[in-house]
Amino acid sequence: MAHLQQHHGRAAAAQPKRARQLAVAPRAALAFNPASLFKGLTNSKPAPKDAAFTKQVIADEAKYVLQTYGRAPVVISHGKGAKMWDVEGKEYIDMAAGIAVNALGHTDSQWYAALVEQADKLAHTSNLYHTQPQVELAKRLVENSFADKAFFCNTGTEANEGAIKFARKWARVQAGIDPYDGDAVAPYELVSFTSCFHGRTMGALALTYKEQYKTPFYPMMPGHQLAEYNNLESAAAVIKKGKTAAVFVEPVQGEGGVTPSTQAFLKGLRQLCDEAGALLVFDEVQCGLGRTGKLWGHQLFGVEPDMMTLAKPLAGGLPIGSVLLKQHVADVMKPGDHGSTFAGNPLVCHVACTVFDIINSPSFLASVEAKGERLRAGLRRTMAGNPHVQEVRGVGLLVGVQLDMMAGPVVDTARDMGVMAITAGKGDVIRLVPPLVLTDAEIDKACEVLGAALNKVAPK
Ligand SMILES: Cc1ncc(COP(=O)(O)O)c(C=O)c1O
Numbered sequence: 001m002a003h004l005q006q007h008h009g010r011a012a013a014a015q016p017k018r019a020r021q022l023a024v025a026p027r028a029a030l031a032f033n034p035a036s037l038f039k040g041l042t043n044s045k046p047a048p049k050d051a052a053f054t055k056q057v058i059a060d061e062a063k064y065v066l067q068t069y070g071r072a073p074v075v076i077s078h079g080k081g082a083k084m085w086d087v088e089g090k091e092y093i094d095m096a097a098g099i100a101v102n103a104l105g106h107t108d109s110q111w112y113a114a115l116v117e118q119a120d121k122l123a124h125t126s127n128l129y130h131t132q133p134q135v136e137l138a139k140r141l142v143e144n145s146f147a148d149k150a151f152f153c154n155t156g157t158e159a160n161e162g163a164i165k166f167a168r169k170w171a172r173v174q175a176g177i178d179p180y181d182g183d184a185v186a187p188y189e190l191v192s193f194t195s196c197f198h199g200r201t202m203g204a205l206a207l208t209y210k211e212q213y214k215t216p217f218y219p220m221m222p223g224h225q226l227a228e229y230n231n232l233e234s235a236a237a238v239i240k241k242g243k244t245a246a247v248f249v250e251p252v253q254g255e256g257g258v259t260p261s262t263q264a265f266l267k268g269l270r271q272l273c274d275e276a277g278a279l280l281v282f283d284e285v286q287c288g289l290g291r292t293g294k295l296w297g298h299q300l301f302g303v304e305p306d307m308m309t310l311a312k313p314l315a316g317g318l319p320i321g322s323v324l325l326k327q328h329v330a331d332v333m334k335p336g337d338h339g340s341t342f343a344g345n346p347l348v349c350h351v352a353c354t355v356f357d358i359i360n361s362p363s364f365l366a367s368v369e370a371k372g373e374r375l376r377a378g379l380r381r382t383m384a385g386n387p388h389v390q391e392v393r394g395v396g397l398l399v400g401v402q403l404d405m406m407a408g409p410v411v412d413t414a415r416d417m418g419v420m421a422i423t424a425g426k427g428d429v430i431r432l433v434p435p436l437v438l439t440d441a442e443i444d445k446a447c448e449v450l451g452a453a454l455n456k457v458a459p460k
Pocket residue numbers: 099155156157158160197198199200250254255283284285286287311312
């Protein structure tokens with residue numbers, strides 16, 4: 001128990017009720033021995049394997065797993081906070097966080113406690129029945145946003161898929177037709193922007209910018225219009241009354257190159273949508289939930305959407321997605337219109353409530369902003385004088401280094417030197433989306449390594 005309390009020190013400060021509940025849980029009533037489960041929190045390190053083991057896992061992956069990913073040649077074994085270790089025992093600072101997912105880092109004690117607590121009761125029932133954790137998560141999301149209702153799904157692309165369907169049905173109802181009349185036609189076009197990324201399933205893929213993600217799977221879903229990001233004139237040319245159902249935009253583009261919208265652009269889109277009778281949808285799968293230092297990315301701009309899609313960090317590493325909707329959109333959806341077997345199950349929702357409560361505190365959000373500033377300042381310092389750096393940009397802990405060359409070799413070298421990063425844009429941006437809980441010392445070390453890696457690959 002002493003061990004448990006020690007690991008719940010931060011929990012007690014941020015969330016006394018939840019932590020206390022767990023600390024005094026009547027252990028005798030539990031069917032398992034929680035002490036053995038909490039062993040994971042002692043940071044137990046698996047015994048390091050040799051290079052032959054790494055080689056074998058990579059060879060087996062090639063043999064048995066469908067080859068849709070270009071993976072780095074490392075096999076990750078475990079993590080703690082913003083650190084990860086590979087199976088050979090090499091330590092990394094994780095500046096990728098599973099592509100902006102592990103907001104609380106790896107094996108956070110409160111995350112782990114919530115997972116165990118709920119796993120001991122109920123993991124899944126489908127949406128045939130009511131479960132309390134789903135309602136609790138919806139309440140948190142609705143009461144802390146512009147929205148009136150939450151829909152749950154399992155990934156970011158699914159959240160956008162849901163938003164596409166809600167927008168299409170909303171437009172049919174708005175047009176005054178019977179939405180179930182297959183012959184009736186209503187505005188159905190969806191607008192998205194250059195460099196956007198909305199996902200890999202057929203609806204979200206149609207909205208996504210990069211042609212190489214789409215062409216092998218042609219034909220795409222019809223009714224998509226593309227406009228130039230941060231260019232209102234270009235948007236105005238395609239957002240049309242009687243044609244457009246919805247406009248999808250990331251308030252801060254992530255995969256596209258870590259590019260914030262301008263306030264004028266988002267405000268202008270809001271106005272164009274209102275004039276055209278179209279919905280404005282913010283994709284905050286990457287920039288939402290504290291990553292920018294605000295709970296929602298759009299709070300940086302003072303513009304509210306009709307719908308917002310979320311996923312990545314919501315359950316701190318368990319799969320979940322959500323669409324938040326204003327009531328006027330929610331009103332058109334009826335039982336049977338959309339759904340998912342796994343969505344919003346009690347296990348993932350209970351964990352997500354814990355993640356949400358930790359992120360949604362003024363001091364936590366302020367720390368993200370401060371860490372982001374430290375990271376950008378550190379990168380500017382350690383990369384100073386390297387002529388290949390064009391810009392260090394971003395908001396909060398969504399940070400990009402724009403190079404005039406491909407970033408892949410720098411990312412590979414940094415990994416060899418113990419820092420995990422990813423790329424973005426045309427492959428010419430180093431993208432850093434670390435756990436929101438990384439320490440100042442980890443930020444400083446990551447900046448030193450990234451600067452040294454850049455100078456090694458592309459000497460000054
Ligand atoms: C803005 C944005 N939308 C949607 C997605 C798709 O999310 P997922 O990979 O969970 O389907 C991503 C993933 O990177 C994203 O960054």
